Amino acid sequence: MIGAAWQALVSGPLRATPGRTLLAALAIAAGIALGVAVHLINASAAAEFRRAAMQLAGAADLVVRGPRAGFDESLYPRIATLPGIALASPVLELTASRSSGNESLKVVGLDALRAWQLQPALVAGGAGPAADLFDADAIRLSAAAARALGVATGDRLDFQVGTATVRLRVSGILADGAYRQQLGVMDIAAAQWRFDRIGQLNRIDIRLQPGADPRTVQRALQSLLPPGVYALTPDAENERSVALTRAYRLNLDMLAMIALFTGAFLVFSTQVLALLRRRTQIALLRALGLTRRTVLALLLAEGGLIGFAGAAIGIAAGYVVAQQVLAFAGVDLGAGYFRMLQADLLVEPGTLATFLGLGISFALAGTAMPAWTAAHRPPAQGLHAGDAENDPVSGTAVKTGLATLAGGAGLLSLPPVQGLPLAGYVAIALLLLGSVLVLPQVATLLLARIRLRLAMPHALGLAQLQATPRHAAISISAILVSFSLVVAMLLMVTSFRTSLDDWLVRVLPADVYLRAAASGETAYLGPVEQQRIASLPGIARAEFLRTQTLLLAPGRVPVTLIARDLDAQHASRTLPLVGTPMLPAPGAPPAIWVSELVADVYGMHPGQVVTLPVGDPLQPWTVAGVWRDYARQNGAIVMDRSEYTARTGDRLANDVALWLAPGAAPAAAARDLRAALRSDAPVEITSAAEIRRLSLAIF
Template identity: 45%
Template sequence: MSRVLGRIFVASLARRRLATALSLFAIALGVALGLAVQIIHGAALDEFGRGMRLLAGEADLQVAGPRDGFDDALYGRLAMRDEVADASPVVELEVRLPAHDRSLPIFGIDALRVARVHPALMPQVDEARRDGAALAALQSDALFLSPAAEAELGVSAGERLEVLAGTRVVSLRVAGAVPGAGQGRVLAVMDIAAAQQLFGRSGRITRIDLSLKPGIDVAAARDALAPGLPAGVEVLTPRASEALAAGLSRAYRVNLTMLAAIALVTGGFLVFSTQFLAVARRRQEFAFLRALGLERGALMRGLLVEGAVVGFAGGLLGIALGHGFAAVAFDVAGGDLGAGYFSGMTPALRFDLPASGTYLLLGVLAGLAGAWLPAREARRMLPARALKSGDEASMFRFHPRPRRAAACLAGAAVLCLLPPLGGVPVFGYLAVALILVGAVLVLPMLVRGVTRIASRPRRALWRLANARLAAAPGQGVVAGAGVVASVALAVAMAIMVASFRDSVDRWLTAVLPADLYVSASPQGTSGFLDPAALARIAALPGVSRTMPVRFDTVRLDDRHLPVSLIARPLDGGRLLPLVGLATPPPVGEKPAWVSEAMADLFALGAGDRLVLPLGGNPVAFRVAGVWRDYARQQGAVAIELADYRAATGDLVANDVGVFLAAGTSFDTVAAAVRDILGENAVRIASPGEIRARSLAIFDRTFLVTYAMEAVAVLIGLFGVSTSFAVLAIARRKEFGVLRHLGMTRGEVGRLITLEGVLTAAAGTALGLVAGTAVAFVLIEVVNRQSFHWSMDLHVPFGGLLVFAAIVIALAGLAARVSGYQAMRGSAVLAVREDW
């Protein structure tokens, strides 16, 4: 294309400043959302991987067991193996800090071994306290904090930090720092023997890091060591451990990225609307250029260049906005956007060149995709006919494509039946795309239906608005395409989130049957209630019975993350939110109930045999049912507390549910528990408090989703505004005739408003239907394949109706404001123009 023609096409973007700006901004928002998600999770994953590598140090292999640990005699046996050069035992603890209302990862390390295997965890004694430095790391009350932990806790060397050990609050002395941990990892280290004694882990460790001798093959060594390990203890490579842990957040990251991609596609619809209308408005201009010798291909390339320029400019703006959004998100929601996958880390914002380049390319592709159909339409026009005034009306005579729409919807149904690829619901997202395409193809038929309904009123404005849409249904298609896509996305997410929230609420009610809950350390490993404490709680006046709960993890193989083990009284499964009916095991066999995630990940069902490593020994269970669990994505198994205690001899509990006698006050029993256990040793809450706190966390997690819904609707309204702005300018002659016939400027404005309302009503109605279908796919396919849990469909009818009314009203207002320019000029000049 020549420079002159290039300037002609690109210069037209400057002449339509509003339409160009809105299209550019729509693409920028889509690019910004996707890039921000990529930057945030990329930085979090990098920091997470760095932290995992820091903890692994120079180790070639890691021998890992359950959260409660395994016999430390295994360390001696492995250290003596011929393949092993160095071995370093580790006790990993998640320790509750009562004064700070949070937990702190503490690693018990062997100070004599740590420098060889993971030097980054080497403690450094405070400079001001060098006396006895050689033995400082071995003192029982010495704690060493990473720089990030010092900054977050506000504690420095020489000060003391209170931690929870069992039901005791113990004060530890901050003896120095762990400078090798860097600024991004919150952790602490202490002597392994001191950690074992203080936190009730005598004779138990959670991990052994191994450095192999030179020339030893890692895979061969792993195969040689694995057969001699106790049940529930696996030997892994550090890279495999990192991949397993990072994979837990993959579904969340992919889902947010797909939502951002849909927002970008919605921006592409807006480019389509503006370019299509621009082609209609400039049809005579293009016909004149064709008459002067411009080839069809050159015309099409020129229009594609316009779309590419809009996409490129939008992409550049989106890159800047994306980095800004990421910076704000780091401060507000953290590196996991509130989902809790990367807690305890502070990733740093940095410019991501590969991701920025990718999303810039996606912005350009969105611009090209939006300009493709309008450019093809311009290429097909006949110059002699297009030079005549009024020929642009032929562009808006869209023909319904019922077969194509049916094919898209049928294809979506088939894709929903296909399994995920690599754990990612690729076909589910393709089904969502086909539903949106099918909805847009249905739009012309729906517009015709709306015109039939709108023809019944006898008022002139209604009849004129109806006649316009009936004569040019493509106007409704062009203006309503963005509305359909954005409303469908917003409705789908609203139904999905409402269904999820309602299901979580009912799930919490089912799993919290007691009147009061006493928690020592539900997510940590430092606090626990011993048998004496449990007996004292049960003996309190007003307590009818108690329900102790023990949490742990078990490793079933080296291909999956450890699954959560929950041991509590279950009353044959009646105290669990079962999915389907329970299947009691044969007489003499122990029952176990697996979560939906565990059932999917390990291909388990009712009646299957399940072997759990308990107390270092394999114990056989029979799956008695599948239950719904929204707290543990990696899977969970629940067993009777009596069976757990019989297999392990472990009599402590993390939580205890307390059932109150009739007439007993919650506050009275809570005060009595604090009196016998200590003010800060335990947390006491009612089921209502736990449910409210959990739902607040849920809402914070989906804050990003709500923001994406708002952006999608905003882009759709941009589409209506831009479409009617261009249409109003293109219809100045028509409005001039109406003015000559006696219509006032206000009546012309109301006419444009009615057309906008009718168009938005058709797009919103179709968006509601398409959004419900998309929500079904998200709930039954995407969510199930991503997170392995189910939910019950809950449609917020009232909220959706209010939302639809607001969208239609805003669309009418946008059309009215956008058409204001058409009423500013002289009616005489408008009629004379090109006639």
């Protein structure tokens, strides 16, 4: 009996309608393929990111981490002599700007005698005499960096420091396994000298004495460290770096889930219509003694088979896509987090099994309702002629749909969970599901009100739709889901593009913008260069800008500090403020303006007095307003440059906004700017219109 029922209800219909079966399986396969490809690429990138960080940390038990600008090296001997610390290794880590093109290279300055015990592969690995590492002009490259830069031992590399060029000699190439990413290794004293970081460190790697309690030592360290410098375990340090990409990776995963969600609705619509066509067969089997439970199990098995086939196809396709993307485009999927990161494809059987289960689960979810309805339909009703045309819309389904829509709308106002909009994702699913549940009733009401005089073929078609509105609604349910998502994405992208365009107009008021280098952090404009630029005859006005990073809390990603010429009374002319600003009262700490992300993450609001690690000791500042920032995904804080300089003594600049004098041509101004700096200085000069064009071209 079961064998005959299987033949009648599952295998026979699947063979009889291969096109329908294939379409449903491919709908599941598309979502699974996208999910597998995105997950494999992101997982491979995150794993390689962690591996690279662990290779740099080596055998360290704790890492003292400061901002990219660094902290005073006098802190090092105080840390090295603390109880419980067996070894402290000073490190200067920076991203060096290349003098040619838009390239940069991560460079690490190490004390070889101490790093030997923590990161021996970085000190002793590779070709070239070990003594060369102490040469003032020597740099060792990882094998990946040597291949990417096309250099060998003995070749020269030019880097930009300020607007000058520093030439270093490649003294050796590290072994392939020493460090898999692009890296340069130098003696720490040479790195401090050649990159103008005398007296500065930004990391200290620590090995503890046997038996020392890491938490006790960590607390002792933290009491000694200046503001903005924190002691972390290597694992916490790695997770802090990877956390920056968490929301980005989750959004890509959710995009794949949306595709899979759409596939489930396609399975739903095809299964409903297929089971309606087979209602007489099902009713006959029920009349012959087949139980509801058996019918339901067989119909769910059919959906499970479709899901299994689709998931298997999707896993294979996703694996191939991930391989090709890694081979030809790398692991960065557009956000720039993993730019130039090289990774091997990481395949975890458990992950693939999860995606197989997801494919089957979504197919079963799409099959469950029509299968339950078919199994519970009375046999007499199923054998009655015209049963399919007279199936009323279920009042329970409509009520459930309305409740689902209300629940989805309610979730839209909930806050993020640990920085992730999980409630928003659930709300999207509920709104789509609710729409599908009420669609038959909506179709019934709309079709019943159509009164048109049509030609006979069209009139017959309309009559068929009016007689079977539920079937029409089911047929278009997958279209409703997919089209609504397309419209939502289109509206979202268009809205963001419009908002970005308005934002760019506000934040780019000048005619021309000059940047010391397209990438890296070693290029800058000194006071002399700033004076030359400001005094050029074609320049009517120049506003200089300095960017740094601040660590506001351990385990958090750094925020960007922007020091720029700013009139606090008219900040809205420069910054796209959100809400009502609140300027400091006379005698209150100076003003800062925080981006929306910083305000949300750290709970800052206008009028609040906060302390920031700008200068030493901690300085109080008044939050004067919140502004919208589309450029920095880690958050940003803006302050007046004169206040920043007074507290730090830093008079350097990274960028400058230039207003041209009346009649001055941008091309002539660019030539004068290059001549004022140095004819071969690799500065980047771009008009505001070009920046807008490049930014909007992404969309």
